[in-house]
Amino acid sequence: xxxLVRSAARQLCYAARxxxxxxxxxxxxxxxxxxxxxxxxxxxMLRHLMYKIKSTGPITVAEYMKEVLTNPxxxxxxxxxxxxxxxxxxxxxxWQSTALGLAKRRGRHLSFASQREYTWDLGAGGxxxxxxxxxxxxxxxxxxxxPEISQIFGELLGIWFIxxxxxxxxxxxxxxxxxxxxxxxxxxxxxxxxxxxxxVLKNCxxxxxxxxxxxxxxxxxxIDIDPQVSGKLRFVLAxxxxxxxxxxxxxxxxxxxxVCPDAGVIIQELSERIAxxxxxxxxxxxxxxxxxxxxxxxxxxxxxxxxxxxxxxxDLTADVDFSYxxxxxxxxxxxxxxxxxxxxxxxMGIDVRLKVLFNKSDEPSVRQQLLQGYDMLMNPQKxxxxxxxxxxxxxxxxxxxxxxxxxxxSRPSASPVAGFGELAWQ
Numbered sequence: 001x002x003x004l005v006r007s008a009a010r011q012l013c014y015a016a017r018x019x020x021x022x023x024x025x026x027x028x029x030x031x032x033x034x035x036x037x038x039x040x041x042x043x044x045m046l047r048h049l050m051y052k053i054k055s056t057g058p059i060t061v062a063e064y065m066k067e068v069l070t071n072p073x074x075x076x077x078x079x080x081x082x083x084x085x086x087x088x089x090x091x092x093x094x095w096q097s098t099a100l101g102l103a104k105r106r107g108r109h110l111s112f113a114s115q116r117e118y119t120w121d122l123g124a125g126g127x128x129x130x131x132x133x134x135x136x137x138x139x140x141x142x143x144x145x146x147p148e149i150s151q152i153f154g155e156l157l158g159i160w161f162i163x164x165x166x167x168x169x170x171x172x173x174x175x176x177x178x179x180x181x182x183x184x185x186x187x188x189x190x191x192x193x194x195x196x197x198x199x200v201l202k203n204c205x206x207x208x209x210x211x212x213x214x215x216x217x218x219x220x221x222x223i224d225i226d227p228q229v230s231g232k233l234r235f236v237l238a239x240x241x242x243x244x245x246x247x248x249x250x251x252x253x254x255x256x257x258x259v260c261p262d263a264g265v266i267i268q269e270l271s272e273r274i275a276x277x278x279x280x281x282x283x284x285x286x287x288x289x290x291x292x293x294x295x296x297x298x299x300x301x302x303x304x305x306x307x308x309x310x311x312x313x314x315d316l317t318a319d320v321d322f323s324y325x326x327x328x329x330x331x332x333x334x335x336x337x338x339x340x341x342x343x344x345x346x347x348m349g350i351d352v353r354l355k356v357l358f359n360k361s362d363e364p365s366v367r368q369q370l371l372q373g374y375d376m377l378m379n380p381q382k383x384x385x386x387x388x389x390x391x392x393x394x395x396x397x398x399x400x401x402x403x404x405x406x407x408x409x410s411r412p413s414a415s416p417v418a419g420f421g422e423l424a425w426q
Contacts, residue, residue, distance in 0.1 A: 042231045045312030050225055058222035065207035068311045147186035150373030154189020156348040163418040164280045208318045209244035213255040220244045233308045256293040258318050264328040271332040281392040290323030322390050334398050336391040336420045342384035344419045
């Protein structure tokens, strides 16, 4: 579905180079018009993007994000062969393995478009994509994630998976898959919980399109070269309808919408698998329930960064629209949430776990680190209300029924889903 959107948008660019200049009215970033020329340095990625746009026309924000974040290109400008694309995609699929396999692997998630959409950097001396050439996590990086803040976060998610596994019959064969593993910290914490609960267990790939409402109807926001300023990019409106509009609701009341076809494809595949074979999916991210408009933004050194300035040097991100994910599930599975991280972790027993870890340590520095991590995860002004949890479950899970029960699987229960209701500590 994502490929269809990109290829169709490409045909649009070939057919109509006439675009409408615009300033995307996001509160998190500007179009770069106010940036001093000295700050708008020409990076290898910027040269690559300008070469690409000159060759093919304005590109979508989704394509811009994929290039800036995951393009591993270097060397002369030349198209990547289909053979290389296919071989690299094989490496990408290795991430979709079992939990133990994921815990042992390290690397970066690769994302490639078709041969026509992908070109090498023009004379760049090294890797271009933001994710390809730097460690972006931690104090020395550009942003931080919950698993990197405290081990408690991953441990509680491990308990959640065990709780769901027990509630759905303790099937001896199961897969634990993480999409977007980063350093593998989260999976390591989850597996540690699995090993500690061995007596219990013995029984048993995203980018967005921006669409704006205009007097002529919905128009997609594209990225083009600014003809008035050398070495600068700008936002423009597509002159006519693009495929991204197919993902809008007919009764949409917002005037700016961010849609992610790739996320829709993933949710549909997860929903079909869960409906067919059981299991559960737990999604944790900053997001909203279809209420926000402009969330596309950049981060560099833990500070907000103009998304069009010095591409390749900052992380690009946008909030998850959980109402869109729910809609993409198409009723095949039940959904819970979004529930704020503060509420979810409290329901999972973060206060109990913090007390245990605090009492086990006599080191003041360790205790201070635990308290600081707790505050970062739970404080409403930090991550407590900004991050949300969202779950996909079989409809039978919420009603205590199952259409698949075998000799190695006990009957599922209709107990409350952990995290989305208070745990009963016994």
